[in-house]
Amino acid sequence: MWTTETPATLITFPKTQLKACGIVTLQVNTGYGCNQTCRHCHVAGGPERTEMLGVETIDTILGILKNYDIKTLDITGGAPELNPNLGYLIGKARKIVNRVIVRTNLTVLLEEAMLGFAAFYRDNGVELIASLPHYTQDMVDRVRGKGVFYKSIHVLRQLNEMGFGTGLLTLNLVYNPQGAFLPPSQHIIEEQFRSELFEKHSVRFDNLYTICNVPIGRFADFLRRSGNYGRYMERLASAFNLGTLDGVMCRRLVSVGWDGSLYDCDFNQAAQLKLDGDCPQHVRNFDYDVLAGREITTAPHCLACTAGQGSTCTGSTCADSTCSGSAPVLRDGNSMSSSG
Numbered sequence: 001m002w003t004t005e006t007p008a009t010l011i012t013f014p015k016t017q018l019k020a021c022g023i024v025t026l027q028v029n030t031g032y033g034c035n036q037t038c039r040h041c042h043v044a045g046g047p048e049r050t051e052m053l054g055v056e057t058i059d060t061i062l063g064i065l066k067n068y069d070i071k072t073l074d075i076t077g078g079a080p081e082l083n084p085n086l087g088y089l090i091g092k093a094r095k096i097v098n099r100v101i102v103r104t105n106l107t108v109l110l111e112e113a114m115l116g117f118a119a120f121y122r123d124n125g126v127e128l129i130a131s132l133p134h135y136t137q138d139m140v141d142r143v144r145g146k147g148v149f150y151k152s153i154h155v156l157r158q159l160n161e162m163g164f165g166t167g168l169l170t171l172n173l174v175y176n177p178q179g180a181f182l183p184p185s186q187h188i189i190e191e192q193f194r195s196e197l198f199e200k201h202s203v204r205f206d207n208l209y210t211i212c213n214v215p216i217g218r219f220a221d222f223l224r225r226s227g228n229y230g231r232y233m234e235r236l237a238s239a240f241n242l243g244t245l246d247g248v249m250c251r252r253l254v255s256v257g258w259d260g261s262l263y264d265c266d267f268n269q270a271a272q273l274k275l276d277g278d279c280p281q282h283v284r285n286f287d288y289d290v291l292a293g294r295e296i297t298t299a300p301h302c303l304a305c306t307a308g309q310g311s312t313c314t315g316s317t318c319a320d321s322t323c324s325g326s327a328p329v330l331r332d333g334n335s336m337s338s339s340g
């Protein structure tokens with residue numbers, strides 16, 4: 001059992017038989033290029049990154065969406081808008097799947113070459129998930145860079161004017177903690193965001209998703225540099241919640257990297273953790289049945305998904321009784337209690 005004395009290097013995700021139970025979402029990473037260099041970015045995105053999803057891989061992805069009953073295409077990056085093939089992907093995918101999500105950092109929509117994207121999203125009924133780690137300037141600029149807060153507010157207002165977040169088109173926000181701690185209750189912080197953003201900035205949105213910072217990429221570097229890595233891992237481990245396992249996103253999602261490689265999720269992609277041995281490793285070998293029942297490859301960073309209220313790309317998790325996982329056990333074979 002973990003204790004506060006357990007060294008971080010010995011903290012691991014409990015040995016589980018965490019299995020996928022279908023594929024509801026194909027999450028596609030368009031590349032790691034970004035106009036920002038946020039302190040918590042798990043893919044370490046930035047202006048210097050050149051990885052880019054190409055048209056050939058996009059066509060393979062479109063073929064998969066056509067051939068299988070996958071309901072949602074979830075597009076992430078980096079900043080997806082910086083990939084010149086994004087319009088092609090969305091335009092084609094919109095005719096195949098009901099739900100196309102783009103994860104936007106907002107400020108990229110102010111770049112001169114990107115000015116038409118908001119209208120394109122509107123015209124294609126794209127659902128937006130926008131990063132805004134807090135409702136105050138100080139907190140946002142500290143994590144995402146000077147000036148990012150007011151640029152983000154400016155874009156949010158423009159999106160509201162187009163109908164996003166006002167009942168016509170979906171605009172969800174993402175909160176993540178500014179330091180080495182767990183997110184607060186999603187419900188409570190959502191109400192704070194709603195009243196602060198509306199009263200001070202006339203900004204509206206649909207839902208707020210709280211996401212726990214995953215200790216990989218730039219956030220792991222930050223934790224190590226600040227001497228907080230061990231304490232953060234300990235915090236995640238001691239908040240392990242058995243009840244979150246049904247809802248972890250990898251159980252219903254497959255992640256596609258910019259080069260077409262397949263992963264259990266965007267975090268495993270960033271950590272270069274491959275799928276379980278028998279699975280196809282690339283979109284060109286996509287096998288729905290194998291992937292839909294695969295065993296998930298877990299690592300210590302998975303503790304960020306299972307701490308407290310749970311954390312996914314769409315906020316805190318809730319159990320799905322149609323999809324029960326095997327009870328996790330510690331490496332010594334003991335059953336895991338929900339409190340860890």
Ligand code: SF4
Pocket residue numbers: 248249250251264265266267268296297298299301302303305
């Ligand atoms: S990081 Fe989370 S979503 Fe990814 S494999 Fe681990 S538990 Fe699943």
